[in-house]
């Protein structure tokens with residue numbers, strides 16, 4: 001069997017054994033399939049060592065895949081046409097944080113509504129939503145001028161707001177009275 005390290009060093013991919021019987025016996029620690037021995041990550045992803053049933057190789061490759069996935073999550077927003085960073089509104093019993101915030105008129109923004117409480121709430125701003133431009137996905141999240149937020153949920157609405165002062169509140173019974181109100185200033 002050729003070691004995958006040697007094969008990688010020559011710029012090629014290693015070839016796995018054709019039958020399981022050719023695979024390394026248990027107790028034999030081979031390093032050639034560990035993360036550090038791979039000359040590049042792409043080759044590491046393609047490396048089929050885990051098909052041999054070697055637990056450590058499988059674990060190494062899983063780690064690489066998780067790292068690449070995380071890297072993808074970090075890199076992805078940079079090349080996509082994204083709105084400016086999210087305006088995060090944390091919803092709890094019984095407040096919005098922040099309760100006053102500013103947006104820029106005509107500039108797409110992701111409004112991220114995070115309900116951190118164990119109770120349902122809503123973010124109701126009929127005039128604000130009615131005057132804003134939204135794509136179909138975001139518009140579908142707004143019903144009668146409000147977004148419903150089930151317990152421990154997060155809803156993201158992307159929109160381009162129109163200049164003005166808007167009030168928002170939670171429409172659940174007595175919640176506005178208990179402090180769940182706020183204002184959005186769009187300039």
Ligand SMILES: [Cu+2]
Pocket residue numbers: 120121122170171172175180
């Ligand atoms: Cu509420």
